[in-house]
Amino acid sequence: MQKPPGIHARNARSQVACAACALREFCAADAVYPGAPAITHRRVRTGEALFARGDAQRSLYAVRAGFLKQCAVMPDGERRILSLHIMGDIIGLDAMATAVHPTEAVALNDCEVCELPMARAEQLMEGRPATAARLRILLSEHIARSSERMVTLAWLTARQRVAGFLLELSDRWARRGYSAIEFDLCLKRKEMGSYLGLTFETVSRTLSDLAARDWVAVRGRKVRIRDRGALRQQLDMAPRDSNAIGPLIAAERAPR
Amino acid sequence: MQKPPGIHARNARSQVACAACALREFCAADAVYPGAPAITHRRVRTGEALFARGDAQRSLYAVRAGFLKQCAVMPDGERRILSLHIMGDIIGLDAMATAVHPTEAVALNDCEVCELPMARAEQLMEGRPATAARLRILLSEHIARSSERMVTLAWLTARQRVAGFLLELSDRWARRGYSAIEFDLCLKRKEMGSYLGLTFETVSRTLSDLAARDWVAVRGRKVRIRDRGALRQQLDMAPRDSNAIGPLIAAERAPR
DNA sequence: CGCGATCTTGAACACGGTCAACTGACGTGG
DNA sequence: CCACGTCAGTTGACCGTGTTCAAGATCGCG
Numbered sequence: 365m366q367k368p369p370g371i372h373a374r375n376a377r378s379q380v381a382c383a384a385c386a387l388r389e390f391c392a393a394d395a396v397y398p399g400a401p402a403i404t405h406r407r408v409r410t411g412e413a414l415f416a417r418g419d420a421q422r423s424l425y426a427v428r429a430g431f432l433k434q435c436a437v438m439p440d441g442e443r444r445i446l447s448l449h450i451m452g453d454i455i456g457l458d459a460m461a462t463a464v465h466p467t468e469a470v471a472l473n474d475c476e477v478c479e480l481p482m483a484r485a486e487q488l489m490e491g492r493p494a495t496a497a498r499l500r501i502l503l504s505e506h507i508a509r510s511s512e513r514m515v516t517l518a519w520l521t522a523r524q525r526v527a528g529f530l531l532e533l534s535d536r537w538a539r540r541g542y543s544a545i546e547f548d549l550c551l552k553r554k555e556m557g558s559y560l561g562l563t564f565e566t567v568s569r570t571l572s573d574l575a576a577r578d579w580v581a582v583r584g585r586k587v588r589i590r591d592r593g594a595l596r597q598q599l600d601m602a603p604r605d606s607n608a609i610g611p612l613i614a615a616e617r618a619p620r
Numbered sequence: 621m622q623k624p625p626g627i628h629a630r631n632a633r634s635q636v637a638c639a640a641c642a643l644r645e646f647c648a649a650d651a652v653y654p655g656a657p658a659i660t661h662r663r664v665r666t667g668e669a670l671f672a673r674g675d676a677q678r679s680l681y682a683v684r685a686g687f688l689k690q691c692a693v694m695p696d697g698e699r700r701i702l703s704l705h706i707m708g709d710i711i712g713l714d715a716m717a718t719a720v721h722p723t724e725a726v727a728l729n730d731c732e733v734c735e736l737p738m739a740r741a742e743q744l745m746e747g748r749p750a751t752a753a754r755l756r757i758l759l760s761e762h763i764a765r766s767s768e769r770m771v772t773l774a775w776l777t778a779r780q781r782v783a784g785f786l787l788e789l790s791d792r793w794a795r796r797g798y799s800a801i802e803f804d805l806c807l808k809r810k811e812m813g814s815y816l817g818l819t820f821e822t823v824s825r826t827l828s829d830l831a832a833r834d835w836v837a838v839r840g841r842k843v844r845i846r847d848r849g850a851l852r853q854q855l856d857m858a859p860r861d862s863n864a865i866g867p868l869i870a871a872e873r874a875p876r
Numbered sequence: 877c878g879c880g881a882t883c884t885t886g887a888a889c890a891c892g893g894t895c896a897a898c899t900g901a902c903g904t905g906g
Numbered sequence: 907c908c909a910c911g912t913c914a915g916t917t918g919a920c921c922g923t924g925t926t927c928a929a930g931a932t933c934g935c936g
Contacts, residue, residue: 436771439856444775446767458767460760467767486753493746503759504716510766511702511714511723515692518773518817519700522892553915561774563893568916584901584915600695604891605819605925778924809883822924824884840883840933860893860923 384452384540387426389498390480393488403480408432414455414469414477421459423479427451430475431550433559434467443468445559447509448551451540457506472550517561519603525560526570527595530580534589545592549585640708640796643682645754646736649744660735664688670711670725670733677715679735683707686731687806689815690723699724701815703765704789704807707796713762728806773817775859781816782826783851786836790845801848805841 382388387403394403405428408414414425417437427449434455435443446467449455455477459465463482489496516525538544549556553564553571560567574580579595581588589595638644643659650659661684664670670681673693683705690711691699702723705711711733715721719738745752772781794800805812809820809827816823830836835851837844845851 436767438771440858444771446770458760458763461757461764466764486749489752490749493742496745496752497742499756500759501717503756503763504714507714507759507762507766508717508722510763510770511692513770514702514766514773515694515700517770552913564915565894565917566892568914569892572916602696808881819925820883821885821926824882825924828884 381428381451385426385428385478386452386454386502387424387478387480389495390424390485390488391478393492393495394480394484402484403478406477406479408471408475408477410471410473412471414471414475415465417465417468419465421456421463421465421482423456423481424485425455425469426478426480427453427455428476428478430477431472432469432475432477433472433551433555434469435558436467443558445555447513448559450536454502457503460503472555519605520599521604522560522562522566522570523573524598524601524603525562526556526567526574527579527598529556529560530574530587530589531592531595531599533587534592544589546586546588549587551585637684637707641682641684641734642708642710642758643680643734643736645751646680646741646744647734649748649751650736650740658740662733662735664727664731664733666727666729668727670727670731671721672724673721675721677712677719677721677738679712679737680741681711681725682734682736683709683711684732684734686733687728688725688731688733689728689807689811690725691814692723699814701811703769704815706792710758713759716759728811776855777860778816778818778822778826779829780854780857780859781818782812782823782830783835783854785812785816786830786843786845787848787851787855789843790848800845802842802844805843807841 382391385391391403406414406425408430414432415421429451432449432455433445434447434449435445437443449469455469456465458467485499489499516528520528533547533549534544537547551559553567556562557564557567562570571580571582574595575582577591577594579589579591581590638647641647647659662670662681664686670688671677685707688705688711689701690703690705691701693699705725711725712721714723741755745755772784776784789803789805790800793803807815809823812818813820813823818826827836827838830851831838833847833850835845835847837846
């Protein structure tokens with residue numbers, strides 16, 4: 365039995381989630397627009413995969429509750445975390461090129477996701493150009509975020525990566541109305557390392573170091589930010605090396 | 621005076637470029653579809669910027685000839701190369717979220733690009749869902765490519781990065797009908813370093829090393845691949861460390 | 877020809893990876 | 907209830923890759 369569209373907006377928890385949801389526009393359209401299979405919900409328990417690498421892309425997903433990781437699967441079967449997704453985030457955009465998921469998504473804790481079937485998404489976009497444009501924006505945002513991460517992975521020191529990671533999570537929770545100073549990492553040290561391009565030992569040591577400087581308090585996976593300014597400052601410091609390409613001289617700007 | 625759409629398909633060089641062009645579909649639509657400002661051409665000379673960080677996004681661009689780099693601009697004004705673009709590639713997708721370019725694109729040699737005004741692109745997509753879908757595919761492909769680069773930057777050794785870089789360029793040229801074994805890098809050592817997350821000294825040393833093993837021949841920026849197999853094999857070797865997250869156990873795959 | 881930019885190579889060093897020992901939390905079964 | 911095993915995390919010691927600093931070589935261009 366399939367829930368009618370919009371039903372998930374009926375309780376308080378959902379209202380929080382939906383307010384921040386990247387698929388909000390699709391959801392709204394879904395409720396008022398005639399047509400086939402609509403948005404449904406799905407639970408994913410800790411450790412379960414929302415989809416695996418190689419699965420056909422059936423849907424786009426939006427996280428309603430919980431925390432998921434998206435991983436590249438290496439030839440030897442090892443995983444590298446590419447991105448992390450919390451409430452309101454969209455998952456599955458990288459599969460649109462081939463209609464097959466090139467990565468896998470796994471729940472770090474019990475999750476609830478909204479599932480928007482691709483066929484339905486395309487139908488909505490055909491009828492409403494603004495909805496199509498919205499999806500393009502989501503795709504483009506993802507690209508911009510990837511660029512940031514490349515710079516992190518290529519050039520920052522271990523301390524900068526870890527500090528940046530804590531600030532990233534802090535900001536993301538804050539933007540959803542949760543505490544920016546105290547939150548749960550949900551990730552094991554090894555997973556943080558995988559996300560940051562570091563070994564778990566280095567992550568552990570670096571967290572201890574940040575705690576020793578009283579910039580954060582860490583107990584297991586619970587973190588409290590004590591000196592956000594100091595963390596930010598780390599990121600502004602000169603990174604690993606000076607191998608950057610100099611600025612462009614003004615004359616070289618192409619006219620018009 | 622603006623060229624009529626489709627004019628660029630009239631000479632042989634353009635036919636090669638257009639065959640591989642990511643905007644081909646837009647171009648074709650542009651030619652037959654009524655409406656406002658159409659695709660035009662634009663030259664960008666060595667060292668000139670196609671657009672700068674912060675510029676309003678006027679258009680999407682497709683490379684017709686030449687080689688461009690796309691750079692993140694760091695707070696201190698230094699540049700880090702995010703991607704490289706040759707004939708047939710699209711530039712400017714990361715600006716769609718904000719309508720402002722978050723990066724800059726600079727010509728590494730004299731270039732010619734096709735310019736598709738955003739307004740026109742949106743017009744075409746509204747009329748033709750298939751064209752909108754095509755752009756989504758391009759966006760999604762870009763995301764998938766970014767993921768690969770993250771793994772490279774986070775986990776590969778210097779030798780793997782350089783070998784991978786040479787193979788990447790080789791493949792890209794080959795797919796456009798050019799030699800896969802001999803080509804011009806166009807980049808300075810420093811720029812290769814910026815692209816690969818290495819110092820220019822390390823790039824230089826690594827190239828010397830690959831040359832000493834007779835896997836490649838290098839003279840300045842001209843490269844000849846002598847043992848593609850050996851280069852590929854480097855990439856298959858175990859990377860820097862074992863800090864990967866193990867495979868999922870079968871039971872944890874979520875049902876349906 | 878001479879100057880600056882690019883590239884190569886060498887030597888020393890440092891960051892973070894590697895290997896290993898140990899702790900603590902948790903769950904299971906005798 | 908405690909012994910035991912497992913798994914996550916911490917910390918230490920060592921070491922290797924790649925960065926850093928420095929000196930030349932080579933190239934391109936006026």
